[in-house]
Amino acid sequence: MPLIAAAPPSSGPASPTPSPAPKKKPVSAAARALAEQMRNFDSAITDKELETIATGIDGNLKLGASVNPHGTALKNWDEPVTTFEVES
Amino acid sequence: MNAEDIAFSDALTLGQLIAKRHISSVELTNLYLSRLEKYGATYGAVVTIMHDRALREARAADRELASGNPRGPLHGVPYGVKDLLAAVGAPTTWGAAPYRNQVFDYDGTVVKKLQAAGAVLCAKLAMVELAGGFGYNDADASFTGPGRTPWNRAFWSGGSSSGPGAAVAAGLVGFAIGSETNGSIMVPAAFCGVSGLRPTYGRVSRHGAMALMWTSDKLGPLCRSARDAEVVLKTISGHDPNDKTSRDEPFPAVRGRRPKIAVVKNATAKSMPAVVENFEASMRVLHEFCDVAPDVAVPKGPWGDVFGAIFNGECAAAFRDLIESGRSRELQSVDDRVGGYQVYGSLAVDYVDGMRCRAILNDELRRAFAPYDAVVHPTLSTVAYPVGVPFDKAYPDKYSGEIDMGSPGNLAGVPSISVPNGFGDHGLPTGLALMGRAWGEFALTQIAKGYQTRTRFHLERPVLHSTASSP
Numbered sequence: 001m002p003l004i005a006a007a008p009p010s011s012g013p014a015s016p017t018p019s020p021a022p023k024k025k026p027v028s029a030a031a032r033a034l035a036e037q038m039r040n041f042d043s044a045i046t047d048k049e050l051e052t053i054a055t056g057i058d059g060n061l062k063l064g065a066s067v068n069p070h071g072t073a074l075k076n077w078d079e080p081v082t083t084f085e086v087e088s
Numbered sequence: 089m090n091a092e093d094i095a096f097s098d099a100l101t102l103g104q105l106i107a108k109r110h111i112s113s114v115e116l117t118n119l120y121l122s123r124l125e126k127y128g129a130t131y132g133a134v135v136t137i138m139h140d141r142a143l144r145e146a147r148a149a150d151r152e153l154a155s156g157n158p159r160g161p162l163h164g165v166p167y168g169v170k171d172l173l174a175a176v177g178a179p180t181t182w183g184a185a186p187y188r189n190q191v192f193d194y195d196g197t198v199v200k201k202l203q204a205a206g207a208v209l210c211a212k213l214a215m216v217e218l219a220g221g222f223g224y225n226d227a228d229a230s231f232t233g234p235g236r237t238p239w240n241r242a243f244w245s246g247g248s249s250s251g252p253g254a255a256v257a258a259g260l261v262g263f264a265i266g267s268e269t270n271g272s273i274m275v276p277a278a279f280c281g282v283s284g285l286r287p288t289y290g291r292v293s294r295h296g297a298m299a300l301m302w303t304s305d306k307l308g309p310l311c312r313s314a315r316d317a318e319v320v321l322k323t324i325s326g327h328d329p330n331d332k333t334s335r336d337e338p339f340p341a342v343r344g345r346r347p348k349i350a351v352v353k354n355a356t357a358k359s360m361p362a363v364v365e366n367f368e369a370s371m372r373v374l375h376e377f378c379d380v381a382p383d384v385a386v387p388k389g390p391w392g393d394v395f396g397a398i399f400n401g402e403c404a405a406a407f408r409d410l411i412e413s414g415r416s417r418e419l420q421s422v423d424d425r426v427g428g429y430q431v432y433g434s435l436a437v438d439y440v441d442g443m444r445c446r447a448i449l450n451d452e453l454r455r456a457f458a459p460y461d462a463v464v465h466p467t468l469s470t471v472a473y474p475v476g477v478p479f480d481k482a483y484p485d486k487y488s489g490e491i492d493m494g495s496p497g498n499l500a501g502v503p504s505i506s507v508p509n510g511f512g513d514h515g516l517p518t519g520l521a522l523m524g525r526a527w528g529e530f531a532l533t534q535i536a537k538g539y540q541t542r543t544r545f546h547l548e549r550p551v552l553h554s555t556a557s558s559p
Contacts (some may be wrong), residue, residue, distance in 0.1 A: 031433070034433040035429070035433065038429040038432070038433075041411060041412050041413070041414045041429070042414035042416065042417055043414075044414075044417065045426075045429075049425070049426050052426050052430075053426050053429045053430055053433070056223075056426070056427070056429075056430030056431075056433070057429075057430055057433035057434075059430075060400055060430065060431070060433060060434040060435070060438070061433075061434075061435065063393055063396060063397045063400075063434070063435075063438050064397075064435065064437065064438045064441065066390050066393040067390070067393055067394055067397045067438055067441045067442050067445050068390075068441070068445060069445055069448040069449060069452075070388040070389065070390070074441060074444050074445065078444045078445075078447065078448065079444065079447060080440055080443030080444045080446070080447060081303070081443050081444075081446040081447040081450065082303060082443060
């Protein structure tokens with residue numbers, strides 16, 4: 001559960017609250033490819049760091065499946081909480 | 089009163105001492121400056137002590153008082169701000185090495201408002217780097233080192249407003265300004281045993297503050313009493329043309345009836361025994377002057393995932409320049425050095441869907457809690473985490489899995505207050521949280537003040553150690 005401003009991207013907002021270590025799953029090819037792109041920003045990223053980044057991105061890529069109101073799909077007409085307004 | 093008594097007085101008492109000429113603002117400012125020097129580093133609470141500006145403002149406050157022009161209850165009272173708020177006279181480091189030399193030539197709106205109220209800025213206070221935006225997992229996540237709670241310096245002061253929490257608890261300032269995106273006022277308030285008030289989103293201008301998540305960032309007070317938090321909030325609130333989300337709104341309080349509060353269902357699930365015991369004792373006190381409804385459930389989420397999807401997009405955008413510069417490498421926490429790349433690799437569609445989902449969930453939360461002035465729960469399920477131990481290894485799993493009140497409250501932008509309600513393991517404080525309706529901060533402070541007139545936890549003082557005598 002999130003308690004602080006931080007968010008570990010792999011699993012939603014960060015928490016200092018202890019939780020069981022997640023079981024290791026293979027990282028998707030898409031996440032790995034995205035992670036590789038980060039070496040354009042920092043060429044010193046190690047293989048171990050790359051694995052961590054890829055794991056986090058993989059978690060983010062899976063967020064879409066759970067971003068819905070308690071298991072029901074968003075409808076076409078569901079608008080975001082902030083909407084565009086024309087200023088006079 | 090001796091110097092120690094004065095240092096630990098709440099801000100309203102300090103203002104009265106100044107107004108009655110029992111102490112001058114310069115004398116009080118010198119007291120706090122010396123305490124910041126003596127204890128600030130010990131608790132990892134301070135980034136910059138602002139001697140020149142503080143004494144200049146204190147002298148001005150004394151002059152105005154002598155000429156019969158007091159500005160209000162905070163006139164001459166020294167305070168500190170979390171180092172993500174711009175202020176002339178000191179760097180604004182955001183707690184992060186890549187920004188340690190960053191300087192702004194203006195004051196953030198909150199600093200301006202406090203200056204207009206006659207308060208005296210003494211220090212830029214320590215914080216978790218980037219307010220925790222890149223996913224730190226232990227207390228050592230600031231270029232100033234880990235924040236330590238004055239109650240036991242082997243334990244964390246909480247984050248990301250670690251310095252404001254510790255400085256207020258240790259009597260190093262009269263009060264402090266922190267910020268919260270998701271827990272960053274409430275957690276240090278609980279871990280340091282002070283009264284922290286997270287305002288409604290839009291109540292306080294964010295102008296001059298570091299952005300982490302534009303749709304959730306709030307600035308708010310950490311104080312030694314709920315009555316202080318109320319006065320400081322009122323002082324810093326209001327519309328600011330520099331922050332389009334800020335608004336002038338009234339402060340409705342509960343009148344002509346007992347406050348109605350609801351206990352969050354499973355509020356103490358998987359909490360430490362001391363947290364449970366203190367919460368139950370707090371409820372007995374609240375029963376004396378509130379009508380209490382038991383077991384009110386938080387609407388089903390997924391709150392955490394929705395928060396995460398929105399957070400990822402806004403955080404990555406806010407720090408895109410840092411991420412793309414490769415300078416994340418300079419951050420203190422090893423998790424933060426890679427965390428920016430993780431949020432950068434999130435999808436725009438998930439951000440938008442997060443915001444769509446937020447609209448639906450917020451409506452449900454508003455409806456569920458509409459009958460109550462506040463919903464009550466332990467601020468956290470444990471006492472502070474030990475410094476040097478990853479958060480996820482700090483306590484046995486049996487204390488994890490508590491009810492998540494941070495994501496719902498912060499996604500909805502509603503206020504919350506944490507007040508000290510006792511002590512637990514290692515002599516560390518625990519917190520009682522009251523979450524309210526939008527713009528309902530004064531209902532919360534009204535209840536919290538009622539609680540504090542019946543208890544003494546907010547008056548307790550830690551035994552301090554200066555760096556020289558620390559183990």
